[in-house]
Amino acid sequence: MKLRDRTEVDEGTPWVERETMVEASPEEVWEALTDEDRLEEWLAPDVELDPTEGGEIAVRDGDDQRNGTVETLEENERFAFTWSRPGEGESFVEFTIEALPGGSRVTVVETPTQSAATNIVAGGWGPPLARLHHALRFALVA
Amino acid sequence: MRAPAHRHVDAVFDALADPTRRRVVETLARGGTVTASGLAGQLPMTRQAVAKHLSALQGAELISASRVGRETHYKLRPQPLDEAAQWIQMVSAEWDDRLEALRRSLQKRETRSK
Numbered sequence: 001m002k003l004r005d006r007t008e009v010d011e012g013t014p015w016v017e018r019e020t021m022v023e024a025s026p027e028e029v030w031e032a033l034t035d036e037d038r039l040e041e042w043l044a045p046d047v048e049l050d051p052t053e054g055g056e057i058a059v060r061d062g063d064d065q066r067n068g069t070v071e072t073l074e075e076n077e078r079f080a081f082t083w084s085r086p087g088e089g090e091s092f093v094e095f096t097i098e099a100l101p102g103g104s105r106v107t108v109v110e111t112p113t114q115s116a117a118t119n120i121v122a123g124g125w126g127p128p129l130a131r132l133h134h135a136l137r138f139a140l141v142a
Numbered sequence: 143m144r145a146p147a148h149r150h151v152d153a154v155f156d157a158l159a160d161p162t163r164r165r166v167v168e169t170l171a172r173g174g175t176v177t178a179s180g181l182a183g184q185l186p187m188t189r190q191a192v193a194k195h196l197s198a199l200q201g202a203e204l205i206s207a208s209r210v211g212r213e214t215h216y217k218l219r220p221q222p223l224d225e226a227a228q229w230i231q232m233v234s235a236e237w238d239d240r241l242e243a244l245r246r247s248l249q250k251r252e253t254r255s256k
Contacts, residue, residue, distance in 0.1 A: 016233045020241040024248040032248055042243035089152040091233075106244065108237050112155055 019107040026076040026097045029104050033079050033095055057081050068093075082113055089113075151229045154222045157202035162187065163195045167204060170218040177213050 022029060032038045039047040039059075046060040055070040068083030071092070080094035092113045098105040158164055162185075169184055170176060178196060182189040196216055199205045204223070205216050 015230055016237060018234060018237040018241055020245050022245050022248045024251070028248060028251070032244060038247070041247040043240060106241065108241065110233050110237065112152065 015112065016110045017107065019105055021100065021103055021105055023103045026099050026104050029097045029106055030076045030079070033097075033106075034073070057083060059083065151222075151226050153202040154204060154226045157198055157204055160195070160198070162191075163199060166192070166195050166199065167218065170205060170216065175215040175217045177215055179213075181216075 024032075032042070034049065034051045036047050036049040039049060044059045044061040046058075048056070048058040049070070050056050051070065051073060053070055053073055057068045057070060059066045064085070066083040066085050068081050068090070070079075070081045072078055072080035072094070076097060078094065078096055080092065082090050082092050084090035090113045092109075092111050094109045096107045096109075098107070158167065165185060166181060169181060178189055178192045181196075182192045185192065196205065196207075200207060200216075202222060204219055206219050207214050207216050209215075
């Protein structure tokens with residue numbers, strides 16, 4: 001089985017990157033990210049997770065359902081999986097945990113995984129897309 | 143919450159994956175309507191290559207075409223780009239909510255153990 005190499009995503013500008021600081025050790029964050037009962041406390045009311053590389057993840061919130069595959073498990077540091085809704089494009093989700101004095105920084109990146117989208121990301125299309133979007137707004141107003 | 147026209151967003155990302163097509167889109171974003179020959183004059187490629195890229199962009203509904211006499215005029219349609227930008231905004235907002243829930247969940251545990 002070929003697992004996605006994280007550097008493919010790290011090279012370019014991700015589509016979405018968010019972070020938060022928590023007053024908890026990387027070990028505590030790791031448990032909250034990779035234990036299915038703990039995931040149900042914050043991610044969605046119904047989460048199934050087989051925490052092994054290649055394992056399945058299922059996230060349900062009412063009618064909204066996503067399924068995917070665990071890609072990376074590096075204890076206390078990195079947890080990544082793909083997920084998608086039925087019939088929709090797949091995304092790659094990656095959490096990174098970093099120890100800080102008195103807590104941890106948790107960063108999440110979500111990127112469409114289609115090879116095409118990955119190419120855009122690798123080519124740093126993120127900022128040009130934003131620029132283009134601004135250019136269009138001005139063109140429409142003018 | 144479901145992504146608006148998520149499949150359409152995929153088509154837009156797909157069409158924009160090619161650097162040449164991005165140049166075509168950026169050229170179109172600068173000024174009104176163009177013809178395939180007009181674009182070929184501005185970009186280092188043949189009229190045939192331009193026509194191929196225009197047809198891919200049309201497939202993703204990023205541009206619209208209209209016949210004027212013997213020529214076809216192409217124009218950028220901003221809506222699909224808006225949808226791609228909306229996807230980014232929506233997914234960002236979803237993760238902000240989830241990370242806040244994660245932070246609170248860890249905080250609660252901390253308070254309990256003290």
